[in-house]
Amino acid sequence: MEEHSIGFIGAGKMAEALIAGLIAKDVFSKDEIIACAPSESTRKHMSETYGIKMCQTAAEVTAETSMVVVAVKPKQVPAVFVDEGTVTKRGSIVLSVVAGLTVEKMKSYVPDSKVVRVMPNHCVTVLEGAMGYTTDGSLTPAEMTEVRSILEAVGLAVEVSEDQMDAITGLSGSSPAFLYMVIDAMADAGVLNGIPRKDAIRLAAQSMLGSAKMVLETGRHPDQLKDEVCSPAGTTIEGVRTAEDMGLRSAMIAAVDATIAKSRSMTK
Numbered sequence: 001m002e003e004h005s006i007g008f009i010g011a012g013k014m015a016e017a018l019i020a021g022l023i024a025k026d027v028f029s030k031d032e033i034i035a036c037a038p039s040e041s042t043r044k045h046m047s048e049t050y051g052i053k054m055c056q057t058a059a060e061v062t063a064e065t066s067m068v069v070v071a072v073k074p075k076q077v078p079a080v081f082v083d084e085g086t087v088t089k090r091g092s093i094v095l096s097v098v099a100g101l102t103v104e105k106m107k108s109y110v111p112d113s114k115v116v117r118v119m120p121n122h123c124v125t126v127l128e129g130a131m132g133y134t135t136d137g138s139l140t141p142a143e144m145t146e147v148r149s150i151l152e153a154v155g156l157a158v159e160v161s162e163d164q165m166d167a168i169t170g171l172s173g174s175s176p177a178f179l180y181m182v183i184d185a186m187a188d189a190g191v192l193n194g195i196p197r198k199d200a201i202r203l204a205a206q207s208m209l210g211s212a213k214m215v216l217e218t219g220r221h222p223d224q225l226k227d228e229v230c231s232p233a234g235t236t237i238e239g240v241r242t243a244e245d246m247g248l249r250s251a252m253i254a255a256v257d258a259t260i261a262k263s264r265s266m267t268k
């Protein structure tokens with residue numbers, strides 16, 4: 001019997017979002033979660049906010065669970081597994097959210113564990129993350145189901161092959177930045193036309209949220225939905241023509257593609 005069902009190495013922004021989601025969605029209770037962070041202030045914040053057990057070192061986490069989430073910054077990974085010599089229990093599942101760290105590299109730190117690499121985005125904070133994940137192929141179907149239930153507590157999770165992880169980085173990892181720019185630009189146009197800034201931002205953001213839900217919940221192609229809101233000789237098709245003229249579509253393709261290229265160059 002494990003002392004804790006899941007443990008987190010690192011308790012920063014990403015770990016906190018995951019922990020909040022797991023508790024909110026009843027995947028694990030607070031008593032089933034343990035996490036660690038070197039600083040007293042982080043430990044205090046996490047134990048007071050979520051009521052989970054906090055400790056100082058990664059070794060204390062891996063001693064108490066066989067489901068370990070690695071959520072430290074990439075440069076902190078060698079400190080955890082080499083300098084501090086943290087070892088995981090044989091057969092543990094190690095779920096790494098560390099950007100750019102390959103399954104093979106993670107496996108070199110935890111050779112007796114099963115490795116899952118996840119690329120989340122920061123929308124996990126509001127339980128609406130979009131993430132790709134890949135594994136070392138050693139997990140049983142039951143273990144895969146458990147991993148999916150953990151990831152799906154904080155958003156949409158799609159299994160991909162490892163060579164697609166750089167594409168995931170651009171498509172969903174970094175894309176919130178571009179979408180915030182779109183919301184801000186739309187709000188500017190609203191302000192230009194007399195809508196107060198605060199309302200303009202909320203209306204632009206809600207329009208993006210609603211559009212995303214329409215795509216996900218109706219299953220209809222985005223182009224089909226676009227056609228449905230463009231009446232002949234109407235206002236919307238004027239905007240669509242202008243967006244095309246100004247290169248909205250190619251700007252978005254170029255932004256995501258450039259991110260993917262940068263991610264590939266950093267992974268090499």
Ligand SMILES: NC(=O)c1ccc[n+]([C@@H]2O[C@H](COP(=O)([O-])OP(=O)(O)OC[C@H]3O[C@@H](n4cnc5c(N)ncnc54)[C@H](OP(=O)(O)O)[C@@H]3O)[C@@H](O)[C@H]2O)c1
Binds near residue numbers: 073076097119
């Ligand atoms: N944030 C995102 O949107 C995002 C998106 C995709 C992927 N990721 C990945 O998620 C990982 C974590 O990112 P983050 O934004 O959550 O970073 P963060 O907020 O800086 O959190 C890092 C955590 O690691 C802890 N830590 C540092 N050294 C440690 C050690 N030796 N042993 C145990 N814990 C240690 C820190 O402790 P203290 O609090 O005591 O300093 C902190 O709680 C990164 O690898 C990043 O690539 C993040």
